Amino acid sequence: MTAIKFTLNHEVCVGDVDDRQTLADFLRDQCSLTAVHLGCEHGACGACTVEMDAQAVRSCLVLAVMCEGKTITTLDGLADDRIMSELKSQFHLHHALQCGFCTSGFLMMARDILRRNVSSCRKSDFVREELAGHICRCTGYNGIIKAVTETAHALLATQIKSA
């Protein structure tokens, strides 16, 4: 067991972890952050995507002990985030989810690509490629792609208004 301390969703988090424990299991089991979903547990489905030091990572491919001193943000910690709020309403509007299992991963990754390249996110081909690492077995993806492109339009429109 190793003692760890890091920033989790804007608060200090301390814990004792088994060295082999993944960040995903730590977040779900010890921190009750169940927006982190576990699909494949080997980096193929994207459902467990979180942010580490402002970069998207798969929490099943990070050990909890590796997070010492880092800043981790999960979907649970983005309730007041402007991009996430817009994304969530667009997901609702465009039926971008059905069972919801993949949704938190898609939302985390969609926010990441919007933050890095909002202009390109207006194009569905771009969004489709950037989200290719995430698997959804319900929607057929069209609603998800539409929700992200529409979010990009909405964010750019507010930028223009506030400028």
Place this chain on the structure above:
Amino acid sequence: MKSAPLTYQRASALPDILSGNSEMNSMFIAGGQSLLPMLALRVARTDKLIHIKDVPELNVIEETAREVRIGAGLTHAAFEDGRVPDEGAGLMRDVAADIAYRAIRNLGTIGGSVALADPAADWPLCLIALSARAFIQGQNGSRDLWVDDLIKGAYETSLRDGELITSFMIPKLPAHARVGRCKLTKKKGAFSMSHAIAILAPGYNKAYISGVDTRPLLLRSTSEALARDGAQINLADVIAADLSPYLDAQSYEFRMIHAVASDAIMQALSK
């Protein structure tokens, strides 16, 4: 799918790493984007992981007039975002951006990719095509060798027990070098079925391809013909000559790989 019990050590300097590794059955981990799933699936097994990401030597970027030295611990995303000088006429940035998915690229490292030597990986092919050298540190000193000599076969390198790749030295390509690249995957982000890189410059004509042998293959006759006759060669014939010892010329696989090689070379020729 959880890894078997193991202990974890974070190293902050090279000596820590090398002494930590003196115990039996330990492994280095940098990004862990291949190793952690392999441990979880129990196709790899270790008693101890030594985390090397924070070691300064593994994150160096040093540029001289003729070459660039890059730390083995730099992530694919660092190349993709242009945080590492790319003297391969944009090749390294392009290769990096095309590896797996962004969440993987944020952690996965160039050194890890080479050390694992997956036959479908992109960095071994790219670094061999660029004639890069690898700097290797072991308990009994350091050595360097061509990445071409480091990669032996599928998941097989000439690294000895306890040795670690610390950096790569990449010679700058001549000005006006023309680069072409074609990667065939079943879906965006998947490991490639075949991947070809062609580099054409005065005195440097090379075409390499993966997906044929257990390690990147030099298309020797093609490279020699390109050096001799440039665009005048019968490209289809020379590529076929290079591939025929490995593949049945009537097979789908042959045609697929032939097309990948042709595409990369045609791209370079058309620049």
